Amino acid sequence: MLISEFFIMVNQPTLLSSQLFYENRVVEVTLNRVMLGFWKEIETRRKRSASFNCISKDADHHFLLVSEIVGARETEEEDQTNKDGGRKHKVLLYPYAFTVSYTERTKHHCWRCKDIIFHCLDEAQRQQWVQTINNQLSLLSIRPKRLLVYINPYSGKQRGKWIYEQRVAPLFSRASISTDVIVTESANHARDHLKTEVDLKQCDGVVCVGGDGMFSEVVHGLVSRTQSDSRVDQNQPNQDLVPCALRIGIIPAGSTDCICYSTTGTNDPVTSALHIIMGDSQPMDVCSVHHNNTFLRYSVSLLGYGFYGDVLTDSERKRWMGPSRYDFSGLKTFLTHQYYEGTVAFLPAEDNLGNPRDKIKCRTGCHICEQGANNAHLLSGDHVHKMAEENSDKETSGDGVWRVIRGKFLAINAASMSCACPRSPRGLSPYAHLADGTTDLILVRKASRLDFLRHLIRHTNKDDQFDMSFVEVHRVRRFRFVPKHSSVISEVDLSETSGKKICNQVCTAHPNDDTGHSNWNCDGEILPHADIQVSVHCQLIRLFARGVERGTTFDTYTCSVIEGSSLSWQA
Ligand SMILES: CCCCCCCCCCCCC/C=C/[C@@H](O)[C@H](COP(=O)(O)O)NC(=O)CCCCCCCCCCCCCCC
Numbered sequence: 001m002l003i004s005e006f007f008i009m010v011n012q013p014t015l016l017s018s019q020l021f022y023e024n025r026v027v028e029v030t031l032n033r034v035m036l037g038f039w040k041e042i043e044t045r046r047k048r049s050a051s052f053n054c055i056s057k058d059a060d061h062h063f064l065l066v067s068e069i070v071g072a073r074e075t076e077e078e079d080q081t082n083k084d085g086g087r088k089h090k091v092l093l094y095p096y097a098f099t100v101s102y103t104e105r106t107k108h109h110c111w112r113c114k115d116i117i118f119h120c121l122d123e124a125q126r127q128q129w130v131q132t133i134n135n136q137l138s139l140l141s142i143r144p145k146r147l148l149v150y151i152n153p154y155s156g157k158q159r160g161k162w163i164y165e166q167r168v169a170p171l172f173s174r175a176s177i178s179t180d181v182i183v184t185e186s187a188n189h190a191r192d193h194l195k196t197e198v199d200l201k202q203c204d205g206v207v208c209v210g211g212d213g214m215f216s217e218v219v220h221g222l223v224s225r226t227q228s229d230s231r232v233d234q235n236q237p238n239q240d241l242v243p244c245a246l247r248i249g250i251i252p253a254g255s256t257d258c259i260c261y262s263t264t265g266t267n268d269p270v271t272s273a274l275h276i277i278m279g280d281s282q283p284m285d286v287c288s289v290h291h292n293n294t295f296l297r298y299s300v301s302l303l304g305y306g307f308y309g310d311v312l313t314d315s316e317r318k319r320w321m322g323p324s325r326y327d328f329s330g331l332k333t334f335l336t337h338q339y340y341e342g343t344v345a346f347l348p349a350e351d352n353l354g355n356p357r358d359k360i361k362c363r364t365g366c367h368i369c370e371q372g373a374n375n376a377h378l379l380s381g382d383h384v385h386k387m388a389e390e391n392s393d394k395e396t397s398g399d400g401v402w403r404v405i406r407g408k409f410l411a412i413n414a415a416s417m418s419c420a421c422p423r424s425p426r427g428l429s430p431y432a433h434l435a436d437g438t439t440d441l442i443l444v445r446k447a448s449r450l451d452f453l454r455h456l457i458r459h460t461n462k463d464d465q466f467d468m469s470f471v472e473v474h475r476v477r478r479f480r481f482v483p484k485h486s487s488v489i490s491e492v493d494l495s496e497t498s499g500k501k502i503c504n505q506v507c508t509a510h511p512n513d514d515t516g517h518s519n520w521n522c523d524g525e526i527l528p529h530a531d532i533q534v535s536v537h538c539q540l541i542r543l544f545a546r547g548v549e550r551g552t553t554f555d556t557y558t559c560s561v562i563e564g565s566s567l568s569w570q571a
């Protein structure tokens with residue numbers, strides 16, 4: 001926050017100002033449109049450092065941003081006795097207490113909900129404070145007021161229901177958010193409910209409690225519903241899709257929780273609940289996956305053939321093991337060391353600002369995503385790029401130059417976002433972007449077990465997993481894969497809009513037919529076909545998140561106001 005912004009906040013017209021009792025002193029509390037507080041100590045028994053969000057040690061002026069307040073309420077008896085402890089005699093003079101809940105940033109991108117209690121002289125004063133604060137919050141139009149919540153009771157360690165009821169619902173209630181809660185009874189319950197039954201105008205967002213699979217269900221329900229309401233045919237691979245109006249919140253309770261982790265920086269249910277309450281908004285790319293012009297599925301995180309497809313296929317039979325099924329199947333798949341032959345054709349995102357190895361991480365307010373959205377807009381409709389054919393292994397279509405790569409692969413992964421998760425805190429593609437309209441296509445060619453292990457281990461530390469001779473990575477807008485022996489990338493029109501026949505390369509059958517096909521892992525679901533066409537749809541959905549915030553707390557109001565008008569800032 002800039003100092004000038006701070007002064008603008010301070011100089012807002014006052015909505016309410018009173019002398020209230022706080023901790024061991026009487027303070028002047030002021031509320032304006034953007035901040036609560038800025039209270040000056042009137043009477044102090046002993047010097048204490050206050051300790052909430054924006055307060056520093058020596059401060060005798062403090063503030064909370066209204067945008068970071070969860071809600072205000074009359075303080076319940078027990079809260080009051082617990083927190084006021086030894087100050088009873090003072091509290092008796094100010095018996096009418098109210099609590100303001102607000103968000104506080106803690107370590108590792110986690111947020112917590114903290115309370116601060118003020119005491120008033122009479123009931124009328126208390127009512128006035130609670131109402132005025134809550135009225136200001138209700139004016140924040142980005143905040144959701146009604147949410148539709150789906151809980152998968154079987155996600156992860158089967159604690160979804162408990163997590164929601166114990167950790168999340170109380171926060172929603174503090175923020176005066178009303179909810180319709182549905183505990184799913186079977187797979188695709190949430191998807192089908194959203195597709196056909198819900199009146200989407202009756203809510204401000206959808207929340208899923210579960211893992212990446214549950215999120216995927218909600219995405220399918222919302223995206224399909226939006227397309228059918230707009231009469232858009234999802235079966236056309238190059239069709240521009242209509243963005244979804246409602247935002248989606250994820251309360252992580254699953255096995256991988258990669259989408260939550262990559263969009264908030266942690267897999268903590270309370271943090272996610274607070275992002276939802278604040279009304280955060282993070283746009284996100286969605287890949288559509290087709291087989292021969294028939295829509296199969298959407299993907300937002302990982303599309304993986306070979307290693308991750310095989311891990312998933314094996315792990316599905318071991319659901320009873322919970323999240324550790326992936327480690328077990330991962331080890332087994334690693335030992336099997338299977339490779340697969342096929343042809344990958346892709347359309348590089350050459351006009352994109354970034355590349356998968358540029359060391360630029362996607363962070364809150366990412367400018368690469370902003371630029372990517374502009375480019376994607378230009379690329380849609382009539383603004384197609386017409387580029388010349390450059391060399392023999394490149395093919396042109398109406399919208400750019402396609403590259404074709406044949407080979408034997410241990411893994412083919414498309415990461416539309418970093419895919420950071422607790423198992424791999426930097427993710428499959430650490431510099432991939434949430435909303436730039438591209439996916440990072442990672443080709444891991446046949447290599448020795450030891451080399452592949454070295455590559456995998458690099459996902460868990462700071463070393464570059466792409467800096468290996470058998471690994472290549474491309475930032476792409478579209479791609480197609482054809483396994484060996486399939487009817488080939490032949491006479492296939494990869495650009496429906498241009499009408500040109502391109503990519504008429506024949507993936508010839510290889511003599512050593514001993515490898516077979518793998519399956520595609522599409523955000524944790526197994527796809528029924530190996531031959532797929534994938535297109536990225538820039539910013540098709542929005543999450544209640546803000547991306548991973550940059551490291552320091554400097555951006556987040558660690559400021560102290562020193563006597564007079566000089567300000568000092570602490571990192
Ligand atoms: C040697 C250690 C190597 C660790 C490599 C870790 C890489 C992890 C990358 C994870 C990317 C996750 C992308 C997200 C996928 C999810 O959509 C999807 C569904 O999630 P859900 O069940 O919550 O709904 N999840 C998955 O497909 C799970 C992928 C997890 C793969 C774990 C692989 C572990 C590999 C262990 C290899 C062990 C070799 C040891 C040799 C001595």
Ligand SMILES: Nc1ncnc2c1ncn2[C@@H]1O[C@H](COP(=O)(O)OP(=O)(O)O)[C@@H](O)[C@H]1O
Nearest residue numbers: 155156184185186187210211212213214254255
């Ligand atoms: N009530 C239910 N019973 C069985 N399966 C369900 C139910 N609700 C959702 N599912 C399915 O469970 C799968 C896994 O859900 P997810 O929340 O991702 O958990 P996990 O992270 O443990 O895999 C998803 O494919 C989802 O469609």
Ligand SMILES: [Ca+2]
Nearest residue numbers: 416433434438
């Ligand atoms: Ca992306």
